[in-house]
Amino acid sequence: MGWWKKKKSRAVVKEQTWDRDQWRGEKILEALIQCCDGKPNSIKFFTADQILKATQKHFCKFVFPNYIFMGNGTLDNHRMILLRKMKGRSPHPPRDICTGPPKDVAISSMVSDHKNFMKLVGCCFEFEYPVIVYYGGERQYSPVDLNKIVSWRRRMKIAEEVATALAYLHVAFPRPFVYRNMGLKNILLDKNGVAKLNDLSYCVSIPKGETHVKLTWAGKDYDYMDNDYIFNRVVSEKTDVFGFGVFMQKLLTGEKILRSFVNWREKNKFPKWLSSYMGEGRMGEIVDPKMSLVLEEEERCLMEAFLVLSERCIGLRGEVPKMVEVAKELRRSLKQGE
Known part of the structure; x- marks a missing residue:
């Protein structure tokens, strides 16, 4: 099954690399509180259907490890987006490290306006592997x-x-x-x-x-x-x-x-x-x-x-x-x- 396929049931979720409940929106909030004292940041949550429609289901075009660059379609008025799948991370990291999508998304939202970081658009946790969405503009990466x-x-x-x-x-x-x-x-x-x-x-x-x-x-x-x-x-x-x-x-x-x-x-x-x-x-x-x-x-x-x-x-x-x-x-x- 491709990583872009939706999860069909809780029973399937338990067998996947990631525990869906672990990556709900409240985990992002926890990461924001932990990382930046709860400072509000603009983070958009997309559904799997939105991602699939925006990229015309072209999830097989790997440009480099764990990244897929999409040049067609629109998502939140951004014509060019870069999707990053969080593959190969431990679903149960040590508590004092808190690695994974929540921390990545939270800190990315804090540094998004700096020229030497990727500009965050949002994220989607409805796939087998969570996906982080960056603004691609007209740039090739x-x-x-x-x-x-x-x-x-x-x-x-x-x-x-x-x-x-x-x-x-x-x-x-x-x-x-x-x-x-x-x-x-x-x-x-x-x-x-x-x-x-x-x-x-x-x-x-x-x-x-x-x-x-x-x-x-x-x-x-x-x-x-x-x-x-x-x-x-x-x-x-x-x-x-x-x-x-x-x-x-x-x-x-x-x-x-x-x-x-x-x-x-x-x-x-x-x-x-x-x-x-x-x-x-x-x-x-x-x-x-x-x-x-x-x-x-x-x-x-x-x-x-x-x-x-x-x-x-x-x-x-x-x-x-x-x-x-x-x-x-x-x-x-x-x-x-x-």
């Missing part, structure tokens, strides 16, 4: 693919925009939100190359007056996780800063994995080339060969500054910076390279 992004300046721009989005989560609300879901797979680019941070279901808020929160479960993406998160399940703003530092190094080197499962227990173990190639005119040996560039002096200096900033983020160079500081430094570097 695609996931970040380093094989196709061969411009160093464009990679820097993506880094700056992702840093801006993370900084917004950290400072724009009474309680900081920690994204803790860093990875290329969660960044979408519109047709103009603007980066959109996506999938907010793993966000956790830091309690007022505290600097961190301890969870019962950490996750499995070791490559982006600092040791305090891996071993102690402690989440703070530094969790995002560390993950972003790893992301920066991947943009620079094109490496898919920097810390493997084998060595994740060793403190901050990264490839030996990180600092040893700077100041010796050897940056070209670590830069992603897919990038089409000639390393002139000014560009090499910008890359070295980029690498140093990434090392500060992962705690290899003095005090770990705030995400706001990281975004500002990247913005300065972009202007310097103009």
Whole structure:
């Protein structure tokens, strides 16, 4: 049975991945109260029939994992929509994490007007897998693919925009939100190359007056996780800063994995080339060969500054910076390279 089929009875619901009762509208309200002190946000709930009619039942056009882009039909006066199915999530997450559609929808409604997040339209919980609906406008979206992004300046721009989005989560609300879901797979680019941070279901808020929160479960993406998160399940703003530092190094080197499962227990173990190639005119040996560039002096200096900033983020160079500081430094570097 396709994931778009409606659920026919409560007996069927019990056998599905998701418990329908768990994802009713009141769960969204609970998430809003938990995440943003009950601040009202515009969230529209669509029926399965509305989604099917708007997309002309074309649910088989997969563009990238867990996403389906629809360019035909209308929904709430939006001609272009992006549907995201919440597939593969645990129906019973730990209470202190609250992952899944309710949290994703609630936080998406809070950041929807920011240019580096997807614009939320609403959601539908009448399918086998809950569906979140984003406004597509006239934009085409695609996931970040380093094989196709061969411009160093464009990679820097993506880094700056992702840093801006993370900084917004950290400072724009009474309680900081920690994204803790860093990875290329969660960044979408519109047709103009603007980066959109996506999938907010793993966000956790830091309690007022505290600097961190301890969870019962950490996750499995070791490559982006600092040791305090891996071993102690402690989440703070530094969790995002560390993950972003790893992301920066991947943009620079094109490496898919920097810390493997084998060595994740060793403190901050990264490839030996990180600092040893700077100041010796050897940056070209670590830069992603897919990038089409000639390393002139000014560009090499910008890359070295980029690498140093990434090392500060992962705690290899003095005090770990705030995400706001990281975004500002990247913005300065972009202007310097103009």
